[in-house]
Amino acid sequence: MKSAYFKRLLPGDYLVVLLGLLLVVYLFKTLWHGEHAAKLEIRQGDQVFATLSLDQDRVIQVVGPLGTSKIEIKQGKVRFLSSPCSNQYCVHQGWLHHVGQAAICLPNRVSLELLGAKKAYDSLNY
Amino acid sequence: MRFLVFVLALLLAACGKEPLVHSQSYVFGTLVDISIYGESEARAHQVSNEIFQDFQKLHHQYHAWQKGSELYELNEAFSQGKSIQVKPELREMLEEATSLSKQSNGLFNPAIGGLIHAWGFQRDEFTPIDIQPEVIKNLVNANPVMLDIVMDGDKVRSKNPAVQLDLGGYAKGYALDKAAEKLHQLGIKNALVNIGGNIIAIGQHGDHPWRVGIQHPRQPQPMATLELLDGWAIGTSGDYQRYFIDSDGKRYCHIIDPRTGYPVQHTQAVTVLIPPQKHAGVISDVASKPIFISEPKNRDAAAKAMGVENYLVVDNAGISVSPAMKKRIHWLNQSKSEPETK
Numbered sequence: 467m468k469s470a471y472f473k474r475l476l477p478g479d480y481l482v483v484l485l486g487l488l489l490v491v492y493l494f495k496t497l498w499h500g501e502h503a504a505k506l507e508i509r510q511g512d513q514v515f516a517t518l519s520l521d522q523d524r525v526i527q528v529v530g531p532l533g534t535s536k537i538e539i540k541q542g543k544v545r546f547l548s549s550p551c552s553n554q555y556c557v558h559q560g561w562l563h564h565v566g567q568a569a570i571c572l573p574n575r576v577s578l579e580l581l582g583a584k585k586a587y588d589s590l591n592y
Numbered sequence: 593m594r595f596l597v598f599v600l601a602l603l604l605a606a607c608g609k610e611p612l613v614h615s616q617s618y619v620f621g622t623l624v625d626i627s628i629y630g631e632s633e634a635r636a637h638q639v640s641n642e643i644f645q646d647f648q649k650l651h652h653q654y655h656a657w658q659k660g661s662e663l664y665e666l667n668e669a670f671s672q673g674k675s676i677q678v679k680p681e682l683r684e685m686l687e688e689a690t691s692l693s694k695q696s697n698g699l700f701n702p703a704i705g706g707l708i709h710a711w712g713f714q715r716d717e718f719t720p721i722d723i724q725p726e727v728i729k730n731l732v733n734a735n736p737v738m739l740d741i742v743m744d745g746d747k748v749r750s751k752n753p754a755v756q757l758d759l760g761g762y763a764k765g766y767a768l769d770k771a772a773e774k775l776h777q778l779g780i781k782n783a784l785v786n787i788g789g790n791i792i793a794i795g796q797h798g799d800h801p802w803r804v805g806i807q808h809p810r811q812p813q814p815m816a817t818l819e820l821l822d823g824w825a826i827g828t829s830g831d832y833q834r835y836f837i838d839s840d841g842k843r844y845c846h847i848i849d850p851r852t853g854y855p856v857q858h859t860q861a862v863t864v865l866i867p868p869q870k871h872a873g874v875i876s877d878v879a880s881k882p883i884f885i886s887e888p889k890n891r892d893a894a895a896k897a898m899g900v901e902n903y904l905v906v907d908n909a910g911i912s913v914s915p916a917m918k919k920r921i922h923w924l925n926q927s928k929s930e931p932e933t934k
Contacts, residue, residue: 512615566924567812569812572618572623586805588784588797589627589802589804590807591786591804591805592828
């Protein structure tokens with residue numbers, strides 16, 4: 467029965483299977499890079515404002531010297547949703563997904579950093 | 593259940609708390625962070641706060657456009673052609689900045705405060721400006737250079753009224769050296785001080801060296817890491833921290849070529865790694881500028897003039913590293929940023 471089933475596979479079918487496998491390898495290599503972040507650290511000024519997990523979708527409001535920065539957590543990612551600063555670099559940074567990624571709003575003194583089990587470095591040169 | 597709690601408690605205790613204390617503050621219009629290893633939390637915070645206060649003081653003393661700062665007063669005197677008395681510290685800074693400017697063949701030029709102002713970078717926020725080619729041309733033709741400054745004892749004046757000092761490319765490095773000196777005096781053996789990306793290392797992180805990440809200029813993550821050994825300093829000049837983008841999508845960064853008066857547009861980032869020496873912090877701040885400003889074919893010569901062996905450049909052509917730097921760097925995402933050796 468089984469062998470009869472396989473006999474029905476034509477060369478084109480094997481090609482489809484092969485392409486499927488290649489696609490899986492390709493997706494794995496492109497999408498599966500970097501450790502997924504365990505925690506998000508939000509700092510305001512010289513204080514840690516909050517350390518949060520990324521598994522709950524929500525919007526957090528952090529008040530800095532210029533006003534309120536809105537930070538959005540969604541499906542394991544985080545970004546500056548809106549900011550009272552004029553240049554909006556922080557908002558343009560977009561979504562952060564992986565450990566070690568960070569975004570900062572200097573004018574409003576708010577920073578986001580994704581922390582993992584182990585930090586790849588002690589401090590960042592930029 | 594009780595056994596499980598016991599095992600968990602034991603595990604947690606075994607993790608212990610690493611004696612690493614991290615403090616951060618905002619000074620010099622940027623983020624400053626200090627990591628101290630091997631001291632009690634209270635002591636580490638006390639030391640960090642002292643250093644933050646020193647930084648705050650330096651920031652106010654040498655602020656380029658805040659009325660009342662020592663540098664502001666000096667610039668006022670320069671523009672009026674008057675002689676002014678300065679404190680020994682500022683005099684020493686002027687001497688060092690002049691000698692570094694000479695060494696860089698004028699590419700590091702802290703006398704072009706007028707140009708930096710004209711481009712709108714002497715503000716806390718950077719929004720697009722209306723570019724005024726005439727104003728820029730006049731400022732370039734006035735040719736303000738450090739050698740225009742005449743020092744006689746504690747009296748200083750400028751032969752050229754166009755000289756307007758902006759120590760933006762020097763003061764952070766200077767502050768790093770001051771911090772390192774203070775940490776040594778206070779008996780702190782292991783610390784990492786980061787002022788807006790410019791970092792100096794003292795001692796190490798427990799049983800291994802301090803490790804720093806190097807930010808990718810176009811991605812919100814580091815592209816590489818390297819070990820920053822005791823006394824070493826690292827600095828980057830980039831077009832991604834202070835810039836504006838005009839309505840045509842053209843990027844104007846804060847690093848201005850003193851020869852043209854226009855922001856450099858051929859380079860995204862230059863990182864230099866400086867071995868232990870007197871004023872390693874200052875050199876890590878200053879030395880990246882001439883390499884950043886030089887045309888791509890002249891970068892090696894600019895690095896050589898500044899005595900820099902370890903450096904990394906990111907431009908539209910990709911990432912390139914000097915042979916010495918190649919041995920020290922650890923790439924985080926090799927497939928995305930394939931480096932080439934020069």
